[in-house]
Structures are given as C-alpha cells and as structure tokens.
Amino acid sequence: MPGDSKSSRGTPSVSTESEKELGADNGLQMAPELMLNLARKAADILVERNERLPGEDAWEGDFRQGLEEELLKDPPEDGRPAAEVLEQVAREILPFATRLDHPRCFAFIPSSPTWPSVLADFMAAGYNINTVTWLVASGPSQLELVVIDWFRRWLDYPESAGGLFTSGGAAASLDALVAAREAAGHPERATVYMSDQSHSVLRRAAMIIGVRPECIRMVPSDPCTRLDMEALTRAVTEDRAAGFSPIAVCANAGAASTGAIDPLEAMADFCEAEGIWLHVDAAYGGFAIVTEQGKGLLHGIERADSIGLDAHKWFFQPYEAGCLLVKDGRTLEHAFEVHHDVLQDTIWGADHPNFADRGLQLSRSLRALKVWMSVQTFGLGAFRRAVLKGMELADRAEAYVRESPTLEILTPVSLGIVCFRINPTGTDLDEKVLEEINRNVLARVFWEDRALMSSTLVGKMFSLRLCILNHTTTWNDVRETLEATERFGQEAVSP
Ligand SMILES: Cc1ncc(COP(=O)(O)O)c(C=O)c1O
Numbered sequence: 001m002p003g004d005s006k007s008s009r010g011t012p013s014v015s016t017e018s019e020k021e022l023g024a025d026n027g028l029q030m031a032p033e034l035m036l037n038l039a040r041k042a043a044d045i046l047v048e049r050n051e052r053l054p055g056e057d058a059w060e061g062d063f064r065q066g067l068e069e070e071l072l073k074d075p076p077e078d079g080r081p082a083a084e085v086l087e088q089v090a091r092e093i094l095p096f097a098t099r100l101d102h103p104r105c106f107a108f109i110p111s112s113p114t115w116p117s118v119l120a121d122f123m124a125a126g127y128n129i130n131t132v133t134w135l136v137a138s139g140p141s142q143l144e145l146v147v148i149d150w151f152r153r154w155l156d157y158p159e160s161a162g163g164l165f166t167s168g169g170a171a172a173s174l175d176a177l178v179a180a181r182e183a184a185g186h187p188e189r190a191t192v193y194m195s196d197q198s199h200s201v202l203r204r205a206a207m208i209i210g211v212r213p214e215c216i217r218m219v220p221s222d223p224c225t226r227l228d229m230e231a232l233t234r235a236v237t238e239d240r241a242a243g244f245s246p247i248a249v250c251a252n253a254g255a256a257s258t259g260a261i262d263p264l265e266a267m268a269d270f271c272e273a274e275g276i277w278l279h280v281d282a283a284y285g286g287f288a289i290v291t292e293q294g295k296g297l298l299h300g301i302e303r304a305d306s307i308g309l310d311a312h313k314w315f316f317q318p319y320e321a322g323c324l325l326v327k328d329g330r331t332l333e334h335a336f337e338v339h340h341d342v343l344q345d346t347i348w349g350a351d352h353p354n355f356a357d358r359g360l361q362l363s364r365s366l367r368a369l370k371v372w373m374s375v376q377t378f379g380l381g382a383f384r385r386a387v388l389k390g391m392e393l394a395d396r397a398e399a400y401v402r403e404s405p406t407l408e409i410l411t412p413v414s415l416g417i418v419c420f421r422i423n424p425t426g427t428d429l430d431e432k433v434l435e436e437i438n439r440n441v442l443a444r445v446f447w448e449d450r451a452l453m454s455s456t457l458v459g460k461m462f463s464l465r466l467c468i469l470n471h472t473t474t475w476n477d478v479r480e481t482l483e484a485t486e487r488f489g490q491e492a493v494s495p
Helices: 016-022 032-055 064-071 082-093 115-126 138-154 168-181 200-208 229-241 265-275 286-290 293-297 332-335 341-346 367-377 380-403 432-447 473-494
Strands: 162-166 190-195 216-221 245-252 276-283 306-310 322-324 407-408 417-422 453-459 461-467
Touching: 032 082, 064 082, 082 168, 115 367, 138 162, 138 322, 138 341, 138 367, 162 168, 162 332, 168 200, 168 245, 168 276, 168 306, 190 200, 190 229, 190 286, 190 322, 200 216, 216 229, 229 265, 229 367, 245 265, 286 293, 286 306, 286 380, 293 380, 322 332, 341 407, 367 380, 380 417, 380 473, 407 473, 417 432, 432 453, 432 461, 432 473, 461 473
Parallel strands: 190 216, 190 245, 245 276, 276 306
Antiparallel strands: 162 322, 306 322, 407 417, 417 461, 453 461
C-alpha cells in the first residue's frame, strides 16, 4: 500500500474459489462480441445524428404528460435486448432536448463537443476512473495536472497556481468562494460583491458558504453592463464602516446575458489595495484567452485570486467539464483538506496531489481526458480558430443589425453575444409594445424557424439574444436567422 513499490502492471489473479461460491456472472456481464456490437451501434446512432442535425430544428421537446406516458414504468425484473434499449433511448428520450450543439442553436450558452472529447468520456467511463486520490488514479491525476497547467499558462497565471476540474461553473464558483472565505479567516458578518449581471450561481454559492442573502451586494452595472467601479468602492467603504467583512469580489469575464467583461484591471487594483479576494467568473468567456483578441479583452484576468472557466462551453467539450484555478494552489487544499480514516491509505509521498482535497467532490470522473484528447487530436490551433470564428460571426451579426432598418443593437457585441431587438427606424413604439413585438418574434423563431434564440433583459429592456459559440455555425446560419427575425419583426409591426 502507501510507500511500497508495487506496480500496477502485473496481471491480477482471479479467485476461482470465490467465483464458484458466489458465481462470477450474476447476469450483469456481456460477451465481448455483444459489447462491441453495442458500442458500434451507439457510435452509428451518434454519427448519423450528427449528420442529420443541421437539417433539423435546434429544439425538440414534449410536454410532461406525453413523456411520462412513455417512460414512467417500473424497472423490469428481467432485462430485454440491449440493442432494443439503445434504440428506445435514441428514439424516445435523447432527441427531446434543445440541441445545444446545433449550428443554429444561439440560445442560452450553447455548446458543441468534438468527437474525440465524446470518446474520451466513453473511455474514462469504460476504465471506471475515479480521480479521487493519487493512489486511486495516478495516471489520470497526472493528466489532470497537465491540463490544468495548460489552462494556467494560457491565462498567464504564475507557477504557484493550481486547480481542479469541476462539474461546471456553479461548482467552480462554490469552491472559489470557500477558498476566499477561508483566506479571509472565515469572518462573521461576511459580505460578497458582484455585478447585477453576475450569474445566479455566484449568488447561490455565496449563500451556501454562509453569507446572508442581504449581505450579497449586487453592484450596479454601467450602460455597457460592466460593473460600476465607483459603486463597488462605495459599497465596500460603507460596509467596512458598518462593521462588515468583505471577503470576495466577483468579476465577470463574459457575463451570461450580454457577454460583458467587467473592468478587470481596475477591480484587481481595488481588491489588491483592499485585501479582498477577486474571483473571475469566466465560465463561458474564459477560453477566448486562446485567441489574440481574447487575450487583449481579458487583460487583467491573470491578477485574480481565482478563475472559473468551463470547457463544456466555449472549448467544445461535452458536459461536464468545469474548472477552477486559484493563483496560490495551496489555498484550495487549505480550504478543503479534511482527514478521514477510511482514506488514510491515500497518503503516498509528499508530492502527489489528491484532487479530492481541492474541492467539494470526493469521487470524480476524469474530465481532463476529454480536453487532452481533443487538443491532441486537432491541435490547439483548431480550437483557437473555432473560438475566433464565434467572435467574428458575432461581429458580423452586429454589423448586420446596425444596418437593418428593422433591428436595433442594445449592447456592444462581446465574446460572441449579440443583444438586439426589433425596433424599426421611423416608428415611435413605446417599451411595452416593443416588448410584446419582440416576445412574439422570439416565439415565431422558436416555432417556425430551425434556429433557437433566447432572450434577456438589458437594463429593463426585453432583448433578443444570439450567443454564437458553436464550432459548426456558419455565417449562413447566423444571417438566415437574422433575416427570419427581421421578417417576423416587419410582419409584427405592419401586420
Ligand atoms: C457566466 C456563467 N457563469 C456560470 C455559469 C454556470 O455554469 P454551469 O452551468 O457550468 O454550472 C454559466 C452558465 O451558463 C455562465 O454562463
């Protein structure tokens, strides 16, 4: 066990005695031939779906009642042919979802995984990897260190930085705020600051770590939806004077609504001077850092104490592939390392990190493998070009909107997000009427067009929103969606 030099390369012997007693096959195993056939069938289904996808709608769904009638059944005592089960899944369950990887999926934060990354999840599950501790998964843990170190370098973080893969941005935010709270000495009357554009997961993370809801300060943002520095300064000053303990400021590097990037340099200066932990939520926007443009836009991110970024968003990985990096890697272990007798055998040398000591999760899948395999397969250049394409398509969409007599841009395009609405020039429609028109147009795109858009609020204005991140999206996809929106808008204004 710990400390001995046992290699895992020997062939394990199987106890034939216990096999006889308990029966090696209790009905949960499959013949190799069947395993292969099923894997091929699953791959066939997926590849065929990928080919069909661009011609289908970006959304499919059904009401609860219909789905319940199909699916709400007791588990069978005896099984049925696996191929039949697989076919049912592909026919009755998985298609009823937003196709987030559709080239015309512009809603929420879309995501289009690469094939090697899908296979990586299959491989990691097949080997049943648990990256809980070094002893349990040394090779996979080393791989996670490698990929975390790639991210560290892309973000221009110091060598002292460390981190871990998480389920996503919400989990990364929670882990970050735990670290922030511990770094601040776990004070009473803690306060946390974020812009009114920050994702709700940050607010929830603050609540989970024990910050009272009324002590979460939603700092107003400016007309470009970037956090207002004066308002932040004022809030912190007033709180300190009233005896509160500010423990963290959260910045957006790609707000989910508008793509806004908060003033990262100014926030870093402020947090440094005030001795407050700066967390940057770069869940969707962070991977822009692999492009020159993104590097410029995200300048200052490297000064944050922690950064959350999701490879399952703009780095083309299947769910789940979140990540948290902290500037001083030791802060995570300081915050999370808790001894448990049953895990005492995990102590194996001094320089072997146990990922379970860095965050909330104990058992953890090998999320780093998908990033590693897909970057190895395509090269970082391909990822760079794909991210850049999203930004360029959004710029073109903005230019299209600005030239259209029917459409109006509502915020400057940022990190692939375009916020706009129907508001024909020469009309003087009041806000209520405009909202109704735009809601109707959104619904018509939803029901009548292949594309899927979503909406948001910019200030108090109802906004249509295109989030252009998928690597399969072309200008044709964006243009035709804008044309449909314009057409529906014109019809709504002059029926
Ligand atoms: C800016 C931002 N932060 C956090 C999150 C939450 O991330 P996740 O859904 O991976 O937990 C999202 C999700 O879209 C996001 O866009």
